[in-house]
Every structure is written in structure tokens, then in C-alpha cells.
Amino acid sequence: MNLFHNTNQSAGFHKTVQKYRKSVDFLLSLQNMSDGRDYMCRDQNTNPSMYLKRTKYLMNLLENPQDDLKIIHVGGTSGKGTCVNELHEILKSAGFRVGSFTKPHPTTTIERIKVGAKLIAPEEFSHLVEYLKPALTICAEKSPYGVPSFLETLTALAFLYFKKQKCEYVVLEVGCGGNYDATNVIKKSVVSAITEIGFDHTDILGDTLAKIAREKLGIVKKNGVLFTRERRKTLLKQFQAHCKKRSARLIAIPHDASLSQAIAQYLGIEQKYIQAGRLAAFLPCHFEIIQKNPLVILDGAHNPDKIQWLIQKFEKEVRTQRPSQKIWLIFGAGANKDWKNMARKILPLADAIILTRHxxxxxxSASLRNLKKIAIKVSSHTKCEVCIDPKDALAHALKNAKKDDILLATGSLYMVGALRERWMSEEEILFKRSNAIRGSYANGNPKFY
Known part of the structure; x- marks a missing residue:
């Protein structure tokens, strides 16, 4: 796709992209410092409170821009991204200047930070990285907690941007857990939300639902409000006890109800704006139908609960319409995920399997050899191939799939986001400051199968 009208525009944008990539590389390079590892890659012997203290140290140097923002803080195991995205669109439809911070990104880092209809401009991103360097230098020299990680620094950058943009609301997605996540540097929130509790990041958060819930409940603020659609009685009792300690109000909604709608109604948003916002919401790689013939669906499901949701949606909305079409599955997963149970659930769905990695x-990334062993056990009559390059896996499937076939790629948002570049490059996202593809639909709406 030709993005430019003339050579000068092309050359100028090329310089912007180069500078932006250098800025991203700089932030990523913080991980190579002995004290720059992030919470999700931490040494298990390290007290996890250190990570939040490290973020607070940086925010104090920046004069705490987060304190001037009205924040909706969204955590939970599954559905955070959908809730954040819908709330962003609802508030935008209602006329508010709204920012949102999500993670991880499908293709490029600016996809995490959005105000109104636009992602942060790559040149603004680079400018803010330069602005942060003196504070990071002070952290390296004087902070007892060490240098902030990529994720912690990116969180600070987002807060600076939202304040500069004079956002009336900011919707934050928790990265991992809640207690020690960098977003929990905020002192107060208008609303906290926990979608539901499930098994993910068990190496960090704990191996029981109670332990995971305890970590996620860390986002509840004193005298605050917590919304949830968690329905299990034992977990709701844990929620109630924690909220009582924090003098916070717990609002539990039915599991099949919309969390974004309930929060918007609590904020006094009119129903017409709620409806318009939810219809406008778009989340890349979330049951995203990106091509018609063959039908290509990208979904970043990366835990068993999300895989189960994907299977149910696929059976209901695709399989019923195309009951006899061949299903090609491209599957890869992170080594720190419950990839065994994910594979056992999703592999039997397919007529042809290509195992790959992010x-x-x-x-x-999960071992391809071990994934192949599972495929042989649960799908012994299905052809299964291994491809070490995910983009080669996609090219192979598209080359061999017939016009009426279905191709589903899932298991890792990192992998699926990279595959998405076949239809929308990083350069196009940076130029448009949007990751929506014309003719592509996320969440299966509208349908064209």
C-alpha cells in the first residue's frame, strides 16, 4: 500500500519511523541492566513490592502526572482488553476526551497508548522517551530499587501523555496481577474492575484461584468501588472480605452481563452512548476476521479459559454457517502459559494443524516437539506439521487452503500480532495512528461468513 503522496513525505516519515524504533529499542534495552528486569520476568527471590516501589520512585521524579487523572482500572484474567476498549469507545461517544493504556500490543508499541480515535504519534512517543531519560539516569544512579523496566517506563510515558493531552478519563488495563503491577502506582481510581479469576501467570501469581484473586484484588482502593462479573461463591466471599477491609463497595453483576455497560451506567453515561460505544469497539486479534476467501480468523487467546471461549464462539458463529469446510489451525504458545491444556482443547477442532512459535x-515459546506429542495423542488422525517460522506457517496454510476453507491462528498474541502484519504493516499503523483494517472485523461483528 502506498502511504505517501510524494518523495519528501516518504523520506520524512522514514526518519520518524527510524527514530521511533530506536526509542522502542532503548526502552527494551533497560531489561539488560541487572536491576532492570520487570515484574513478569523477576527473580523469584526478589520481594515483589520492590517493582511497585521502583515505579513510584520514577513517578515522583516526574511529579506524579497520574494523580491528576480520573482513572478506571481494569484487571482480571480474561476480558480485560475488551472491557477497556469498550469503555474507551463509550466515553468517547459520550463526548469525553478519553485515553486508554492496554497491553501487550499486537504489532507495535504505540498500539498500547490511545487518546480519542488515535494512537500516540510515533514522533510524540520518541519525544517522551527523550524526556524520560534524565529521570531514568537519576534512577540508575540513586534509586535503591534500581532502574525501571520497559513496562514500568512505558506506564510512566503513558501517564505523561494522558496528562499532556488533558484527558478527562483514562482507562488502564492491568498488565499482570494487580498488587505489584506498574499501573497500580495510582493512588485512587473512579472505578476498579476485575472481570473474572482464572489460571494464568501461575508462576507469578500463584497456583490456586484464591492466591490469584488476592493478587488481583490489590487494585481496589480505599473507599473505592469494585465491579466484577466473577460468579463463584468462594471467590465472591474473598472479594467481599477484601472490599470490607478497604471500606470499598463491591458491585457484582451477572456473568453474562456487560461489565463496560455496568460501569458506564454507574458513571451516568446515557444508554445511547453506551450502545454506540460498544458497537464501535474494535480489538485487533480478538476473534478478528481479517480475510474472507479463505476465511481467516486471528485470535490472541493465550490461556485455557480464553481458548474455551474461542472454541465456543467459533462453533456458534462459524461452524454452524460452514459445517463441512476444512479447518486449518496455526497454533503456538508461550512456554510460561498452560500450553498443554490449551493444545488439548483447541487441536481437536482442526482438520489440518501447523504448530509454530512466537x-x-x-x-x-513452548516446545514444538512437545506440542507435536500432544497433537499425536489428541488428534492422531489429523495431519500435523511443524514450522519454526510463524510467517512461513501462515504462507503455507494460505497457499494450500481452498477458497471455502477456514484458517484460525491462535495461542499467542505475540504470534498472531506478527501474522497480522501480512494485512497491516507496522509502517501503516504508525502512519495512520490506527490499527483498524478496513474490511476487517473484530469480535465477529459484523459477520461475513
Whole structure:
């Protein structure tokens, strides 16, 4: 796709992209410092409170821009991204200047930070990285907690941007857990929300639902309000006890109700804006139908609960319309995920399987040899291939799939986000400051199958 009208515009944008990539590389390089590892890659012997203290130290140097923002803080195991995205669109429809901070990104870092209809401009991103360097230098020299990580520094950058943009509301997605997540540097929130509790990041948060819930409840602020659609009685009792200690109000909604709608109604948003916002909400790689013939669906499901949701949605909305079409599955997962149960659930769905991996250096990918063993057990009559390059896996599937076939790629948002570049490059996202593809639909709405 030609993005430019003339050579000068092309050359100027190329310089912007180069500078932006250098800025991202700089933030990523913070991980190579002995004290620059983030909470999700931490040494298990390290007291986790250190990570939040490290973020607070940086925010104090920046004069705490987060304190001037009205924040909606969203945590939970599954559905955080959907809730954040819908709330962003609802508030925008109602006329508010709203910012949102999500993670991780499908293709490029600016996708995490959005105000109104636009992602942060790459040149603004680079400017804020330069602005942060003196504070990071002070942290390196004087902070007893060490240098902030990529995620912690990016959180600070987002807060600076939202304050500069004079946002009336900011919707924050928790990265991992809640207690020690960098977003929990905020002192207060208008609303806290926990979608539901499930098994993910068990190596960090704990191996029981009660332990995971305890970590996620860390976002509840004193005298605050917590919304949840968690329905299990034992967990709700834990929620109630924690909220009582914090003098906070707990509002539990039915599991099949919309969390974003309930929060918007609490904020006094009119129903017409709620409806318009939810219809406008778009989340890349979330049951995203990106091509018609063959039908290509990208979904970043990366834990068993999300895989189960994906299977149910696929069976209801796709399989019923195309009951006899061949299903190609591209599957890869992170080594720190419950990839065994994910594979056992999703592999039997397919008529042809291609096992691959994500290619993010900072995160380990599940063993392809071990995934192949599971495929042989649960789908012994299905052809299963291994492809070490995810983009080669996609090219192979598209080359061999017939016009009426279905291709589903899932298991890792990192992997699926990289595959998405076939339809929308990083350069196009940076230029448009949008990751929406014309003719592509997320969440299966509208349908064209």
C-alpha cells in the first residue's frame, strides 16, 4: 500500500519511523541492566513490592502526572482488553476526551497508548522517551530499587501523555496481577474492575484461584468501588472480605452481563452512548476476521479459559454457517502459559494443524516437539506439521487452503500480532495512528461468513 503522496513525505516519515524504533529499542534495552528486569520476568527471590516501589520512585521524579487523572482500572484474567476498549469507545461517544493504556500490543508499541480515535504519534512517543531519560539516569544512579523496566517506563510515558493531552478519563488495563503491577502506582481510581479469576501467570501469581484473586484484588482502593462479573461463591466471599477491609463497595453483576455497560451506567453515561460505544469497539486479534476467501480468523487467546471461549464462539458463529469446510489451525504458545491444556482443547477442532512459535526474544515459546506429542495423542488422525517460522506457517496454510476453507491462528498474541502484519504493516499503523483494517472485523461483528 502506498502511504505517501510524494518523495519528501516518504523520506520524512522514514526518519520518524527510524527514530521511533530506536526509542522502542532503548526502552527494551533497560531489561539488560541487572536491576532492570520487570515484574513478569523477576527473580523469584526478589520481594515483589520492590517493582511497585521502583515505579513510584520514577513517578515522583516526574511529579506524579497520574494523580491528576480520573482513572478506571481494569484487571482480571480474561476480558480485560475488551472491557477497556469498550469503555474507551463509550466515553468517547459520550463526548469525553478519553485515553486508554492496554497491553501487550499486537504489532507495535504505540498500539498500547490511545487518546480519542488515535494512537500516540510515533514522533510524540520518541519525544517522551527523550524526556524520560534524565529521570531514568537519576534512577540508575540513586534509586535503591534500581532502574525501571520497559513496562514500568512505558506506564510512566503513558501517564505523561494522558496528562499532556488533558484527558478527562483514562482507562488502564492491568498488565499482570494487580498488587505489584506498574499501573497500580495510582493512588485512587473512579472505578476498579476485575472481570473474572482464572489460571494464568501461575508462576507469578500463584497456583490456586484464591492466591490469584488476592493478587488481583490489590487494585481496589480505599473507599473505592469494585465491579466484577466473577460468579463463584468462594471467590465472591474473598472479594467481599477484601472490599470490607478497604471500606470499598463491591458491585457484582451477572456473568453474562456487560461489565463496560455496568460501569458506564454507574458513571451516568446515557444508554445511547453506551450502545454506540460498544458497537464501535474494535480489538485487533480478538476473534478478528481479517480475510474472507479463505476465511481467516486471528485470535490472541493465550490461556485455557480464553481458548474455551474461542472454541465456543467459533462453533456458534462459524461452524454452524460452514459445517463441512476444512479447518486449518496455526497454533503456538508461550512456554510460561498452560500450553498443554490449551493444545488439548483447541487441536481437536482442526482438520489440518501447523504448530509454530512466537518470535519475541524476551519471552520463551513452548516446545514444538512437545506440542507435536500432544497433537499425536489428541488428534492422531489429523495431519500435523511443524514450522519454526510463524510467517512461513501462515504462507503455507494460505497457499494450500481452498477458497471455502477456514484458517484460525491462535495461542499467542505475540504470534498472531506478527501474522497480522501480512494485512497491516507496522509502517501503516504508525502512519495512520490506527490499527483498524478496513474490511476487517473484530469480535465477529459484523459477520461475513
Amino acid at each position: 518470535s519475541v526474544c524476551e519471552r520463551m
